[in-house]
Amino acid sequence: MNISSIVVQTVPKYLDEVVESLKSCEVCDYHMHDEKGRIIITIEGDGVKEELEKLRVIEAIPHVITADMQMAYSEDELDEHIEIINNADAVPKMLNDDNVDVDKIIYRGDLKKKDLEGFAADFDKVD
Incomplete structure (x- = not known):
């Protein structure tokens, strides 16, 4: 499933009709x-493919x-990124x-130094 946000532009004169x-x-x-005609x-x-077909319908109004598509979300991409993060x-x-x-x-630093052995680098052991 894909979801995309779209900004539609019209002139203020036709805003209500287009909305x-x-x-x-x-x-x-x-x-x-908004009052400038951005929707x-x-x-x-x-x-x-399905999203582009829907975009053509909108453009024909x-x-x-x-x-114009501004942002797109794809479950496949999200699943791919989650797998990368998990691994x-x-x-x-x-x-x-x-x-x-x-x-x-x-803690005395940052976690970017990931290759820590024991309590070395950014961590100190408290006795």
Whole structure:
């Protein structure tokens, strides 16, 4: 599933007409507009092809000057990024070690130095 936000531009003279057309249009969800003729909508689709078909419908609405995608979200991309994050060594191994007494750790730096052995680098052990 893809979701994209779109900024639709019209002239203020036709703003109400275009907003009503978008609200009654079944290819998008209306969210907001301003007095300058900028309208924010979102579209959803099973893929880019479906989203582009919906974008063409929006562009064909009378008095729409432009309809530009501003942001897109794809579940496939999110799943890919989550997999990368889950497989990354983002947390020093010692912080996930159940044998380490966390009450005896003092943090003195940043976690970017991930290759920590014992309590070296940015951590000190409190006795």
